[in-house]
Amino acid sequence: MQLTAVNKMPTAFSRKNPFLAKVKKNVNLNGTSSSKETMHIELSLISSGLSYVPGDALGIIPQNDPELVASLLEEMEWNEETPVTINKEGGTLPLKVALTTHFEITLLSKKILQQAVELTENEELRRILLVENANQLKEYTYGRDLLDMLRDFGPWNASAEKIVSLLRKLTPRLYSIASSIAANPEEVHLTIGAVRYTAHGRERKGVCSVLVAERLQEGDTLPVFIQQNKHFELPESGDKDIIMVGPGTGIAPFRSFIQERAVTEVTGRSWLFFGGQHAASDFLYQDELEQYQKDRVLTRLVTAFSRDTAQKVYVQHRMLENSKELFEWLKNGAYFYVCGDKQYMAKDVDKTLISIIEKEGAMTLEEAEAYVNEMRKQGRYQRDVY
Secondary structure (H helix, E strand, C coil): CECCCCCCCCCCCCCCCCEEEEEEEECCCCCCCCCCCCEEEECCCCCCEEECCCCCCEEEEECCHHHHHHEEEEECCCCCCCCCCCCCCCCCCEHHHHHHHHCCCCCCCHHHHHHHHHHHHHHHHHHHHHHHHHHHHHHHHHCCCHHHHHHCCCCCCCHHHHHHHCCCCCCCEEEEECCCCCCCCCEEEEECCCCCCEEEEEEEEEEHHHHHCCCCCCCEEEEEEECCCCCCCCCCCCCEEEECCHHHHHHHHHHHHHHHHHHHHCCCCCEEEECCCHHHHHCHHHHHHHHHHHHHCCCCEEECCCCCCCCCCCCHHHHHHHHHHHHHHHHHCCEEEEEEEECCCHHHHHHHHHHHHHHHHCCCHHHHHHHHHHHHHHHCCCEEEE
């Protein structure tokens, strides 16, 4: 499978003009008994002129699941060759191609439903859109997609052209880069967890993550670009200590950090907190990390595997167990980094950090919070959350 993009030479490669990177490697990092599927992808940047620093992200311009596109065409009895307008300039693509490569079909919004109501006589859609039913509308749009809307609120008095005019453009997906270019010249690596779940009676798939997990083969190409991240980067000075907290795919930028520090041979210490469900199947990059520890590139490696014990143990519990030493590192100017889930993990780590500073620094809660805020101002507390 080749994901295509128009490269207009000699323009520099960018979000609007992505580079077609060849896939060198695409392997599942999880063991066979794992409930997760985490892909390690290596892409060639040869002849791209692209470069990056640890902490940056790679943008991928994905394509929609062909099975979902086929279901849409079947549901609406559309001719896949029908030309549809894709931009304000009047450019067109055949319907199937447009649904595959151009339009976002896996997300619904209030705006789409408000516009769609004009294209159907369906009373249920009108009812959901009433001001007093705002919560019901929010609940409906969460976890549903275009196919759900078309099935739930027909019959439709609209052409394919009219329906797709409701849709927004398919957006690039950004992933933290999991490699150092100094350690891997003309390459970029990613760590991507496949998103799959069942909701409202149908299996759902992450647009880009499942493309990578199911359909991307070695030798294929992906349209990519570099997205700088000035708010998540290594200390300028190599003698600074760093503490990294990254469960699951949150390991990605820290693999980049550790590789970079191995190549540049810095004197600062490195401490990684990594978590997963089971040590046997979910310890991502285990051999690499343990080798870095032997080589003293990684000073400390602390793990938390939540399903291996009667009581669930997460990275924040390991932080508490090491609170005295962790605070000593912070007092000596260590930088603290968190990468991963914004909704739960990052919040828990933040609270845990404050409680550690409060306890070990003999501070009030307000003083501990002020301490963390000062770390943020100094750039010593950085988060890359999603």
